[in-house]
Amino acid sequence: MKAHLTRRYLFSASHRLHSEEMSAEENQSTYGKCNNPFGHGHNYILGVTVSGPVDERTGMVCNLVDLDGFIGREVLARYDHENLNTLKEFAQTVPTTENLCTTIYEIVKRGFRHAHLERVRLEETMMNSFEYAGETETIQIT
Amino acid sequence: MVYLTRKAEFSASHYYHNPDFTPEENRRVFGKCNNPNGHGHNYTLEVTVKGEVDPRSGFVVDLKQLKEIMHREVLDAMDHRFLNKEVPDFLHRIPTTENIAIAAWQRLATKLDKAQLHRVRVYETPDLFVDFYGEA
Numbered sequence: 001m002k003a004h005l006t007r008r009y010l011f012s013a014s015h016r017l018h019s020e021e022m023s024a025e026e027n028q029s030t031y032g033k034c035n036n037p038f039g040h041g042h043n044y045i046l047g048v049t050v051s052g053p054v055d056e057r058t059g060m061v062c063n064l065v066d067l068d069g070f071i072g073r074e075v076l077a078r079y080d081h082e083n084l085n086t087l088k089e090f091a092q093t094v095p096t097t098e099n100l101c102t103t104i105y106e107i108v109k110r111g112f113r114h115a116h117l118e119r120v121r122l123e124e125t126m127m128n129s130f131e132y133a134g135e136t137e138t139i140q141i142t
Numbered sequence: 143m144v145y146l147t148r149k150a151e152f153s154a155s156h157y158y159h160n161p162d163f164t165p166e167e168n169r170r171v172f173g174k175c176n177n178p179n180g181h182g183h184n185y186t187l188e189v190t191v192k193g194e195v196d197p198r199s200g201f202v203v204d205l206k207q208l209k210e211i212m213h214r215e216v217l218d219a220m221d222h223r224f225l226n227k228e229v230p231d232f233l234h235r236i237p238t239t240e241n242i243a244i245a246a247w248q249r250l251a252t253k254l255d256k257a258q259l260h261r262v263r264v265y266e267t268p269d270l271f272v273d274f275y276g277e278a
């Protein structure tokens with residue numbers, strides 16, 4: 001029987017929303033306070049949902065040790081307590097939570113082999129969150 | 143179609159062990175959860191039903207009835223129990239969060255009349271939950 005398993009992780013990072021393609025005024029009007037040149041930070045809440053048949057021998061969709069190990073190595077070690085703007089994936093891309101959400105989705109999709117990735121959810125603050133489930137579905141902002 | 147979710151909490155103990163595995167395998171696969179004396183969690187059960195809104199009552203389902211069914215079918219069996227030893231669903235199934243969600247679904251699915259069961263979600267901790275949609 002197929003079940004969906006969601007695991008929640010926390011990390012903290014800083015970013016500045018600024019596009020080289022926009023004028024100073026346009027950056028200011030688009031990103032507002034988030035355009036502050038010194039940056040600011042968030043406690044992000046990451047939700048990773050995987051699915052698959054429940055293994056009859058273990059009762060599990062996938063072993064949490066494998067999922068925690070992968071997310072710890074490939075996502076948390078990469079982003080926790082970092083300035084997102086200094087990372088190479090955000091050299092040309094604005095580190096909005098939309099872009100961070102799809103980037104994390106691609107990391108997990110490419111590298112995690114123990115279960116099927118359903119979606120990635122990223123909460124930037126208690127007031128906003130983003131979900132990405134791959135190309136066929138669009139980002140949902142709630 | 144409207145979806146309605148009702149939440150309940152229960153506390154239970156469990157451990158993970160497969161009698162077909164060697165002791166080393168059991169320890170390697172299940173880690174700390176293999177301790178045969180068990181350990182416990184405060185589980186949250188979320189039951190989502192779907193249906194059309196009854197024009198007379200304005201309800202998808204009578205919440206009081208849904209609450210009673212959840213208590214009778216799931217909480218009365220699992221709350222303050224050692225799942226491995228006291229709940230027949232887990233005699234031959236390891237009481238993982240996945241299997242608890244499946245067992246709750248199986249206990250509830252046939253007991254609802256007006257509304258249809260859409261999803262059972264079981265939180266083991268705030269950082270881990272499983273959804274079961276009745277998929278084979």
Ligand SMILES: [Zn+2]
Nearest residue numbers: 156175181183
């Ligand atoms: Zn446990």
